[in-house]
Amino acid sequence: MNVQSRVPVRRPPVALWRVPVARVEPVTPRMTRVTVAGAELAGFPGAGTDQNVMLYFYPDDVTLPDPLTLESARAMWSRARPQTRTYTVRRHDPAAGEVDFDFVLHGAHGLASAWAQRVRPGDPLIFVGPSPAYRPAPEVHSYLLAGDETALPAIAAILRVLPASARARVLVEVADAAEEQPLPSPAATEITWLHRDGLPAGGNDLLDRAVRGADLPAETEAWVAGERTAVLAVRRHLLDERGFARHRVRPTTYWRHGQSGN
Ligand SMILES: Cc1cc2nc3c(=O)[nH]c(=O)nc-3n(C[C@H](O)[C@H](O)[C@H](O)COP(=O)(O)OP(=O)(O)OC[C@H]3O[C@@H](n4cnc5c(N)ncnc54)[C@H](O)[C@@H]3O)c2cc1C
Numbered sequence: 001m002n003v004q005s006r007v008p009v010r011r012p013p014v015a016l017w018r019v020p021v022a023r024v025e026p027v028t029p030r031m032t033r034v035t036v037a038g039a040e041l042a043g044f045p046g047a048g049t050d051q052n053v054m055l056y057f058y059p060d061d062v063t064l065p066d067p068l069t070l071e072s073a074r075a076m077w078s079r080a081r082p083q084t085r086t087y088t089v090r091r092h093d094p095a096a097g098e099v100d101f102d103f104v105l106h107g108a109h110g111l112a113s114a115w116a117q118r119v120r121p122g123d124p125l126i127f128v129g130p131s132p133a134y135r136p137a138p139e140v141h142s143y144l145l146a147g148d149e150t151a152l153p154a155i156a157a158i159l160r161v162l163p164a165s166a167r168a169r170v171l172v173e174v175a176d177a178a179e180e181q182p183l184p185s186p187a188a189t190e191i192t193w194l195h196r197d198g199l200p201a202g203g204n205d206l207l208d209r210a211v212r213g214a215d216l217p218a219e220t221e222a223w224v225a226g227e228r229t230a231v232l233a234v235r236r237h238l239l240d241e242r243g244f245a246r247h248r249v250r251p252t253t254y255w256r257h258g259q260s261g262n
Contacts, residue, residue, distance in 0.1 A: 016056075016070040017044060018126045021119055022098065028179045030105045031149065032116045033090065036125050037098040044092065044099065045130065049161050050154030051089045053129030056082035057111055070128060082126070085112040086254075086262050088153035089130060101125075102153045106201065111260070134250065136162055140221045143168040143187075146211055146234055148201065148226035149179060150254045158223065159185035167217075171210045173226065175201070202227040202257030208234055221248045228253040 022037035056073070058064065062080040065072040073082070091100040103116035119125075136143070136158065145155045145168055152172060162168060166187040173194040174180065180193045194206040207230045216222075222244060224234045235251040238244040255262055 013045065014070070014129060014131075015043075016068060016073055016126065016128050017041065017053075018068050018124055019099070021121050021123045021125055023121060024116075024119055027102055028181055030175055030179055031152070031181070032103050032105055034101050034103060034116055034119060034125065035098055036101075037096065039097065041097045041099060044094070046092055046094070049133050049135060049158045051092075051130040051133035051157075052086050052154075053089065053127040053131070054084045054086055055112060056084060056126040056128060057115065058082050058126070068126070083111055084128075084261070087112070087127075088157065090153040090156065104149050134158065134223060136166070137221065140219070141166050142217045142220040144171070144211070144214065144216055144220050144222040144224075145169070146171040146207055146222065146224045146226075147254070148173040148207065148230065149175070150227075151225040152181065152183075154225060155223075156181075156183055159183050159187065159189065162187035164188075169214055169216060169220075171207060171214065173204075173206050173210075173230070202255070203229060205230075205233065208237065212237060216242070219248070220244075221250070223250045225252040225254050228256045 017040060019036040019038055019040045021034055023035040025033045027033050058080060065076060087101045089099055090102045103113060105117055106113050108114045143166060145158060147155060155170060159168060162185055164186040168185065168187050168189045170183065170189055170191040171194060173196065176195050176197055183191055192210060194210050196204060211234045222238050224231050231251045231253050235249055238249050
């Protein structure tokens, strides 16, 4: 489920990037920032706000071709196909040659989450992308940005580029108060943190209830991402009960409760 923007999006060239990890730092108790850096990132394009990439995870015993490119990786798929996970580019600094990814640490059972818990500087990260991403439309002045903690990197990236004339109502579901983080923006923001405080991630109605209670001006554009059930509930409410125009509702499933991968 992914609604295309009406704002023309420049499709960046998709390539495979193999970049060493430079830093691993905690953002909050359940969110880790992995910074990759190096000359390998030369030419990594800026594709918009919430641009994302597909991380490639190979079994440890696989010998990868040199050079590892999209083509050489695909050529060996019959013998070694990577497991993939989608992550948002939290920050791209072309001058420093750095990209940050923020990983929600949701438990050792997740391939990517477990990798982020054990990764060390010097380890390689392989990813393919970036994808074209959401670009706020110039004629929109009111936004709803709603999601769980997996959407925080994208919400942060979107907020960073909103104009000062825009207003954004931001609703973010997180585990608890320790997971809140600064979300700077030139726009006028009203941010509400929805604490699960012991409720399970996925399968709760915190986001749905918060959106239902939100005062949203006419012509608000809604960007919603997170666990599938929550995203669908919010989408239904906005379209069926609030009468939002379809093109003003931009929902994306980021993960599915009880299912691996995206
Ligand atoms: C476009 C896009 C951008 C994304 N950006 C980010 C990002 O920047 N940061 C980020 O952390 N995630 C992001 N995600 C979500 C992330 O890809 C998924 O959460 C993914 O399933 C994590 O992979 P994993 O290997 O850790 O767990 P998986 O192996 O996929 O799943 C293992 C189990 O964990 C559960 N699970 C998965 N994610 C969560 C979670 N967050 N909380 C609780 N249980 C979970 C699954 O339901 C499954 O039961 C993004 C997804 C998309 C589609």
